Each structure stands twice: as C-alpha cells, then as structure tokens.
Amino acid sequence: MYNNLNQKLSDIRSGNYLIKVTEIGDKQLNKYYSKEYFVSVKYKVTDLNNPKRKFGVLVPGMGAKPIELNTEMELLPRNYFSWENFDEVLFNRLSRTQKDINEEGYYLKDRDTGKVVVND
Numbered sequence: 001m002y003n004n005l006n007q008k009l010s011d012i013r014s015g016n017y018l019i020k021v022t023e024i025g026d027k028q029l030n031k032y033y034s035k036e037y038f039v040s041v042k043y044k045v046t047d048l049n050n051p052k053r054k055f056g057v058l059v060p061g062m063g064a065k066p067i068e069l070n071t072e073m074e075l076l077p078r079n080y081f082s083w084e085n086f087d088e089v090l091f092n093r094l095s096r097t098q099k100d101i102n103e104e105g106y107y108l109k110d111r112d113t114g115k116v117v118v119n120d
Contacts, residue, residue, distance in 0.1 A: 002020075002021040002022070002024065005021050005087070005091060005094070006020050006021055008091060008095075009021075009091075009094060009095060009098060012095055012098065012099070014095075014098055014099045014102045014103070015098075015101070015102025015103070016047055016049045016102070017045055017046070017047055017056060017057070017098065017101045017102050017105070018045070018046050018048055018098070019043050019044070019045055019094055019097060019098045019101075020043060020044050020045075020046060021041065021042070021043050021094065022042050022043060022044055022072060023040075023041070023042040023072075024039065024040075024041050024042075024090075025039055025040035025041070026039070027039055030079075034082075035081055035082045035083065036079055036080070036081055036082070037079070037080055037081075037082065038078045038079055038080070039078060039080060039086070039090075040074060040078060041074065041075040041078070041090065041094075042072045042073065042074055042075070043072070043073060043074075043075060043094065044069075044070055044071065044072055044073070045067055045068075045069055045070075045073070045101065046070055047069055051070075053069050053070075054068065054069055054070070055067070055068060055069060056068075056101070056105065057101065057105030057107055058105060058107070058108060059100055059101050059104060059105045060100075060104055061100065062100075062101075066108065067101065067105075075090075075093060075094065075097070
C-alpha cells in the first residue's frame with residue numbers, strides 16, 4: 001500500500017537520508033469542524049550509506065538532539081482537509097521533511113576542537 005509513496009520519496013534523491021512510511025492510520029473526523037480530519041502517519045528515517053547507524057544529524061525544527069534512525073516517528077501535523085487530495089498533501093509533507101533532513105541537517109561539533117562528533 002505504501003510502496004508507491006515510498007518509491008516516489010526515493011525517486012527525489014535529495015540525499016543519503018531516506019524516509020520510509022511504515023503505517024497510515026484511519027481517518028478520524030474532527031468533532032467541531034466537519035471539513036477536517038486527522039490521520040496518524042508513522043515513518044522511519046534510514047541512512048543509505050550506513051543502514052546500521054542509530055543517530056543521524058541535528059535538524060532545526062526536529063528537536064535539540066540528533067534524529068534517531070531506524071525508529072518509528074510520527075508525522076506532525078496530523079490534520080488534513082476534505083477539499084485536499086490526501087495522497088498529494090501527504091507526499092508534500094514527507095518530501096519536505098526529507099529535504100529538511102538532507103539539506104538543513106548538520107553534525108554535532110566539539111566546542112573545543114571544532115571536529116565532528118560521531119555517535120553510533
């Protein structure tokens with residue numbers, strides 16, 4: 001079911017970090033606004049160069065710690081609108097997240113030496 005979406009994400013070729021969708025939940029309607037619904041989308045980020053790595057780069061907007069690789073994360077925000085094409089909006093959000101990880105991500109540097117610190 002997610003093969004088409006995962007294939008489109010790998011075809012972007014934005015860098016060595018790849019997002020792979022693992023689960024898409026059911027649509028849950030909003031109680032207060034009839035044209036909005038919520039969907040839980042879980043994904044994994046993997047490093048294509050080293051698939052066994054546990055930690056990746058620091059990404060602005062994804063927390064102060066390096067992202068965890070090969071663990072399930074939830075795509076936020078979870079809201080979608082009925083007038084939007086769900087597949088198209090989901091692909092845009094996932095591809096934007098993948099591009100942010102690959103383009104804006106950076107490795108942690110030691111304050112004293114200025115060298116990259118690798119945590120595996």
